[in-house]
Amino acid sequence: MTSSSSHTFLRLWLIGTALLLTWMCPATSVADRIVVVLSAEAAPYRETEKGLRGELAREKHAVEAVLLSSLSAKSAEELASLADAFVAIGTEAAVWLHGRLPETVVLGYCMVTDPEGAGLTKGRTAHGVRVDVPIKDQLALIVDALPQTRVIGMLYRSNNAKSKRFQDTLTAALPTGWRVEAVAIDRYETVADAITDLLGRKLDAVWTSADPSVYDAATIRSLLLAALRKHVAVFGFSAPCVRAGAFIGTSVEPQEQGKAAGVLLHKILADPTRPTVGTHESPKWSVLVNMSVAEQLGAELPKEFTKKAVPVAKPGEGARP
Numbered sequence: 001m002t003s004s005s006s007h008t009f010l011r012l013w014l015i016g017t018a019l020l021l022t023w024m025c026p027a028t029s030v031a032d033r034i035v036v037v038l039s040a041e042a043a044p045y046r047e048t049e050k051g052l053r054g055e056l057a058r059e060k061h062a063v064e065a066v067l068l069s070s071l072s073a074k075s076a077e078e079l080a081s082l083a084d085a086f087v088a089i090g091t092e093a094a095v096w097l098h099g100r101l102p103e104t105v106v107l108g109y110c111m112v113t114d115p116e117g118a119g120l121t122k123g124r125t126a127h128g129v130r131v132d133v134p135i136k137d138q139l140a141l142i143v144d145a146l147p148q149t150r151v152i153g154m155l156y157r158s159n160n161a162k163s164k165r166f167q168d169t170l171t172a173a174l175p176t177g178w179r180v181e182a183v184a185i186d187r188y189e190t191v192a193d194a195i196t197d198l199l200g201r202k203l204d205a206v207w208t209s210a211d212p213s214v215y216d217a218a219t220i221r222s223l224l225l226a227a228l229r230k231h232v233a234v235f236g237f238s239a240p241c242v243r244a245g246a247f248i249g250t251s252v253e254p255q256e257q258g259k260a261a262g263v264l265l266h267k268i269l270a271d272p273t274r275p276t277v278g279t280h281e282s283p284k285w286s287v288l289v290n291m292s293v294a295e296q297l298g299a300e301l302p303k304e305f306t307k308k309a310v311p312v313a314k315p316g317e318g319a320r321p
Helices: 003-024 043-058 076-082 091-098 135-145 161-173 191-199 217-229 239-244 254-270 291-297 303-308
Strands: 033-038 062-067 085-089 106-112 127-130 151-156 179-184 205-207 233-236 248-251 286-290 309-313
Touching: 033 043, 033 091, 043 062, 043 085, 043 106, 043 254, 085 091, 085 254, 091 106, 106 254, 127 254, 135 161, 135 205, 135 233, 135 248, 135 303, 151 161, 151 191, 161 179, 179 191, 191 217, 217 233, 217 239, 217 291, 233 239, 239 248, 239 286, 239 309, 286 291, 286 303, 291 309, 303 309
Parallel strands: 033 062, 033 085, 085 106, 106 127, 151 179, 151 205, 205 233, 233 248, 286 309
Antiparallel strands: 248 286
16 A cells, blocks of 8 residues: 555545544544554554554544655645544654644644653643653652762763753752752763763762663663673663662653543543643652662661562572672
8 A cells, every 4th residue: 555545545544433433422522533653663653653553543533544654745734634633652753743733733742752842832732641750759769769869970971961851850859958960972982981980989879861862772781781890870761770780779660651642632622621731730640669779788678668669580580790
């Protein structure tokens, strides 16, 4: 099927589904046509789509999902004709739609890190659920797990505006009496050199973030192994990071992210006044602790922390330095 015929099918499908739902649900005047746009074909995005689609279908909306790549040639007018609302899954799709959709079309998003930095809080109105846990809440978890913490280390890129913003936000959120030791990896010959310098400083913990300019699989593994050798606790920004060897961290489940976005979008669509100020909600998240790493660090976790933390590895499991 060609790109043109696929979009013709999408348009006809949405119209037909909306008419069917109208006939089946006379209490609803017209079912809203919603297109879910995935940034890429990735398992977390598809899991998010499931939660989002289920929530929207429960509210009798007509829903269809497409990949961002299939919309690349569409004009604003063509996009507006496809649906009453679009929901972006992932930052790439959110930014792309934000720059093209007219204000008459509702724009929602989820699985987006740093919507402010992505520009979603300025310009045309967008409503969504961010995937990053507020930094103050992350620091509060570090306090709960490691009450003696006063010095936090981090990696960033001084030549990357978004990465620099992570450093500024962390510094601004620090509790009184704390300080941050920030190492810019772009100023070192290798990432390994930057990690060595960071862990050579007197740190109580290392804080990581969902900063794609800094962290890929290789960097995370190098940092976690080196930190474990130095007996330095690492705060992980995701469940895979904690499973890989971070001491504690947070986790946002993709399906829950999708459900939350669905609830928010339905609320916006059901509001006849349609708010002109965007809604940017924090995610539902859980606390994780790697018990194997805790054992290797010799850390005694406070009971209040263990009550709310979900263990991802038992003592004796996991990689050792």
